[in-house]
Amino acid sequence: MPPAASTTVTTCPGKRRASWSSGTPAPGPGSVFRRPQSDSSLRLSFVPVLPRKLLVSQSRASQPPASDQRGPIVSVAMDPKRRRRRQRRAGAVSAFMVLALGLAFFFESQATTTVIVVRHADVVAALGEDPGLSPAGAIRAEELARVLVEVDVDRPLKAILVAPGKAYRETAEPLARRINLPVQEVDSTDPDALANWILKKYKGEIVLVVADAMTIPTLIPKFQGSKRVPDLADGEYDNLYVVSIPWYGRVKTLRVRYGSRPAPL
Structure with missing residues (x-):
């Protein structure tokens, strides 16, 4: 007896070419059905057909990792x-x-050097050769400290230099106390030597010099400042000179007034 032939029916999504009894569960789309020819009744059997994407993913998963397929690492020398x-x-x-x-x-090392030159404040008249400050002079010394305590926003005064004498020291002491600097006495009889010493020792710094009325007009030109500084009168104590000495360029001389103007004699 020859073997029974079978008929294969394939179903596609949305189309069905075979029927089955109510007791048989409906196969899913993409299944293959085989029915024996000898059977008069429709008996369906199906073999699942996997989608193409699933087959591809399974084939990739079965392959060894990419790292296993790489050969040995070869270092390439750089072109000379x-x-x-x-x-x-x-x-x-x-x-x-x-x-x-x-x-x-x-x-930074060649920064501008600034020299502030003032005359001592008001002194008491007829008190010998080394008078101290008068009450008005003490007030002026406090005003000088107020003006110069924060003269530069980046750095304070580096040194306070005064000529020998009581009035010079008393003029500088209020400022020295505020910025915690010592008062140094210097010889002001030789303006040329004093200017050279200041420029060498305090290069790029800010320095206050308290001098007498006769020294100021000769000291400022030694810093290459203005040569037109006028002589100071006997009762003129409110002048403050600022000499700005850059590393390169023109030296500038400024004059400002501080404190109250003394009454004319």
Whole structure:
């Protein structure tokens, strides 16, 4: 007896070409049915057909990892010309940084020097050769301290230099107490030597000099300041000169007045 033939019916989504009894569960789309020819009744059997995407993913999963397929790592030597170019660029960058730091240090060390020159405050008349300050002079000394206590927003005064004498020291003491600096006595009889010493020792700093009326007009030109500083009258105590000495450029001389103007004699 020849073997029974079978008929294969494939169902697609949305279309059905076979029927089944109510007791048989409906197969899913994409299934293959086989029915024996000898059977008069429709007996369905199905084999699931996997979607293409699932088959592809399964085939990829069965493959070994990509790392297993790679061969040994081979290091490629850099072209000597390219290496030399990189070395030259790195050397140029390093040289530029060193030059920039050097220039910054140079210009910082060559900063502007500022010398503030004032006459001692009002003195008591007819009290010998070394008089002290009068009550008006004491008030003026306090006003000088108020004006100069924060003369620069970045850094305070570096030194307070005074000529020998009681009036000079008393003029500078209120400011010295506020900024916690000592009062240094200097020889003001040689303005040229005094100016050279200040420029060398306090280069790039701010310095206050308290001098007498005869020294001021000769001291300021020694800093390359104005040569037109007028002589000070006997009762003229309210002048304050600011000499700005840059590393390069023109020296500027400013004059401001502080405190009350003394009454004319």
